[in-house]
Amino acid sequence: MSSLWINVLIILALGAVFIISSWYISRKVSSIDEYVGGRGKLGVAFGTTSLLAFWITGNTVMAGPEAAYNDGILGALGYAALGGVAVIAFAPLAKRIHEVVPNGRTVGDFFRHRFDTKNYNLFIVLSLVWVFGFLMTQGIGGGLLLEQVFDIPYELAVILTFFIVIVYSTMGGFSSVTGLAFFQVMLILVVIVVVPPLVYLTVGVSPVYEGMQAFDLGSLDLLAPAGLLLLFAGPILGIGEVFMDNTFWQRAYAIRKDKVTQIFSLSGIGWFFVPIAVATLAFVAIGTQQAPKEVNQVAPFIAEIYGGEFASWAFLIGVWAALASSIAALLNSITSLILNDIYLKFKPKATNDQQLSFAKKLTIAIGVLGLLVSLPKITSMLQMLFFLGVVNAALIFPIMYGLFWKKLNPNMSFVAAISAIITGYIVYYSVGSLQGVVVSGYVSFLVCWVGSMLKPDNFDWKRLELAGVGQEENK
Amino acid sequence: MIGWIIASIVLFIITLVSAFGTYFGLYKEEVEPKGVEPENELSLD
Amino acid sequence: MIVSLLFFKIMVWGSIIISALLMIAVFLYFLYEIKKNEVW
Numbered sequence: 001m002s003s004l005w006i007n008v009l010i011i012l013a014l015g016a017v018f019i020i021s022s023w024y025i026s027r028k029v030s031s032i033d034e035y036v037g038g039r040g041k042l043g044v045a046f047g048t049t050s051l052l053a054f055w056i057t058g059n060t061v062m063a064g065p066e067a068a069y070n071d072g073i074l075g076a077l078g079y080a081a082l083g084g085v086a087v088i089a090f091a092p093l094a095k096r097i098h099e100v101v102p103n104g105r106t107v108g109d110f111f112r113h114r115f116d117t118k119n120y121n122l123f124i125v126l127s128l129v130w131v132f133g134f135l136m137t138q139g140i141g142g143g144l145l146l147e148q149v150f151d152i153p154y155e156l157a158v159i160l161t162f163f164i165v166i167v168y169s170t171m172g173g174f175s176s177v178t179g180l181a182f183f184q185v186m187l188i189l190v191v192i193v194v195v196p197p198l199v200y201l202t203v204g205v206s207p208v209y210e211g212m213q214a215f216d217l218g219s220l221d222l223l224a225p226a227g228l229l230l231l232f233a234g235p236i237l238g239i240g241e242v243f244m245d246n247t248f249w250q251r252a253y254a255i256r257k258d259k260v261t262q263i264f265s266l267s268g269i270g271w272f273f274v275p276i277a278v279a280t281l282a283f284v285a286i287g288t289q290q291a292p293k294e295v296n297q298v299a300p301f302i303a304e305i306y307g308g309e310f311a312s313w314a315f316l317i318g319v320w321a322a323l324a325s326s327i328a329a330l331l332n333s334i335t336s337l338i339l340n341d342i343y344l345k346f347k348p349k350a351t352n353d354q355q356l357s358f359a360k361k362l363t364i365a366i367g368v369l370g371l372l373v374s375l376p377k378i379t380s381m382l383q384m385l386f387f388l389g390v391v392n393a394a395l396i397f398p399i400m401y402g403l404f405w406k407k408l409n410p411n412m413s414f415v416a417a418i419s420a421i422i423t424g425y426i427v428y429y430s431v432g433s434l435q436g437v438v439v440s441g442y443v444s445f446l447v448c449w450v451g452s453m454l455k456p457d458n459f460d461w462k463r464l465e466l467a468g469v470g471q472e473e474n475k
Numbered sequence: 476m477i478g479w480i481i482a483s484i485v486l487f488i489i490t491l492v493s494a495f496g497t498y499f500g501l502y503k504e505e506v507e508p509k510g511v512e513p514e515n516e517l518s519l520d
Numbered sequence: 521m522i523v524s525l526l527f528f529k530i531m532v533w534g535s536i537i538i539s540a541l542l543m544i545a546v547f548l549y550f551l552y553e554i555k556k557n558e559v560w
Binding site for chain 2: 085089090092093096225226228229232233235236239396397400401404405434435438441442445
């Protein structure tokens with residue numbers, strides 16, 4: 001049997017396990033709240049893994065080593081900081097969200113009650129563009145990954161992945177997504193804890209280091225300019241992504257109030273060290289001069305040389321679990337955003353059952369749409385993320401100040417977002433992608449801060465307490 | 476390039492300080508709607 | 521500034537060990553919370 005069919009069988013077997021588990025979990029899901037979020041009930045285990053499962057994507061496992069292969073030590077650290085710092089920086093926001101928006105469901109609830117209609121409309125549009133763009137990168141990135149690394153044809157990979165994810169995330173919504181996330185993260189961590197040590201115990205750390213010194217001294221440099229820019233501009237990009245991402249807001253509402261800091265810290269630590277652990281495999285490739293055909297194959301390539309077929313299959317399981325869990329989280333996140341912030345605006349009196357049935361159909365529709373736009377292989381993951389990074393950075397300060405600072409003037413936050421996006425894209429196209437993100441962040445900060453100092457608002461926090469209250473009454 | 480690196484380091488610090496602002500005594504004038512965390516009050520001093 | 525062998529070793533083994541500790545911590549939390557019926 002060729003390795004292609006073994007790989008497809010692995011995915012089918014894993015998919016069947018996910019679907020059966022999801023069916024088991026979904027039997028208990030009867031309210032729309034459980035389907036789109038659940039309020040303040042997740043403990044440390046499921047809270048942490050639901051964050052890790054979404055945020056550790058299939059590409060994390062592959063792009064981390066790629067960054068390390070290209071930029072050496074700084075590449076690995078920069079990639080880790082991009083996600084890790086962002087999750088830790090969201091911890092105080094999550095705590096604050098519990099305090100000021102106790103009944104919220106989505107990021108839209110916050111925007112509707114903290115700002116005015118123009119801000120809210122702008123934000124809902126940008127937010128949907130972002131989550132959908134992110135979903136596309138997952139679909140396309142995942143398909144490419146399975147094709148290049150595991151010999152599964154691109155179309156088959158995308159269809160298979162989306163099909164399985166649509167089925168299991170439609171069944172139980174948020175409950176299924178978070179319940180399964182625990183097991184998916186355990187799978188990913190087992191792979192990461194087993195494969196790199198297996199490789200390093202065979203080759204040894206010192207020979208790898210000496211090889212890197214001999215063949216590519218720059219990879220050990222801690223002051224290389226390109227790497228340094230990634231190390232500091234990367235986290236700004238990551239923070240922007242996390243702050244505006246409804247997937248994170250859903251989890252902030254869903255976890256227990258008293259465990260917020262613990263959960264976000266654990267996830268941040270996880271997100272910082274997990275990519276480094278995988279990325280160390282790229283150092284072996286540099287140090288022993290064994291280059292794969294495509295750079296993003298570097299981790300499984302090295303794993304297979306030293307760990308044999310077992311390591312290669314272990315990698316496929318880890319990568320695919322990471323991919324499926326992120327797509328599932330995104331499908332559910334988009335569903336909750338559309339249900340809460342669009343559907344309920346038009347049908348405010350919809351009953352629990354009507355909402356539930358709409359949410360299920362919506363999950364399928366978004367999944368199928370995600371599948372269709374992922375099929376043509378339009379763009380690459382990193383390009384798309386840097387492109388959307390300008391939008392992400394523009395909203396950092398409206399969101400952060402909106403949560404903490406009563407003086408933030410809604411008109412200023414609107415002007416800040418628009419002007420940051422425009423100047424950000426001018427720099428993005430004229431200077432460079434990360435530079436565009438930095439400029440967007442600066443404009444967003446300065447306009448929000450200076451503007452609100454000149455024309456301070458006096459926001460009444462009680463207005464936010466009302467956010468999301470209406471939907472509960474419909475049950 | 477050096478200029479961009481310094482600019483990004485400064486923005487990085489501004490962002491983190493704003494996010495963890497309550498621990499550094501920022502946003503002092505805010506009226507907490509409910510449940511002021513005692514540790515926040517301590518760090519304001 | 522070239523990193524030393526010691527730093528390199530700490531980075532490789534440190535990241536693996538912390539990932540392992542994270543896995544164990546989350547799993548123990550899971551067992552503990554399932555016992556207290558606080559998983560979700």
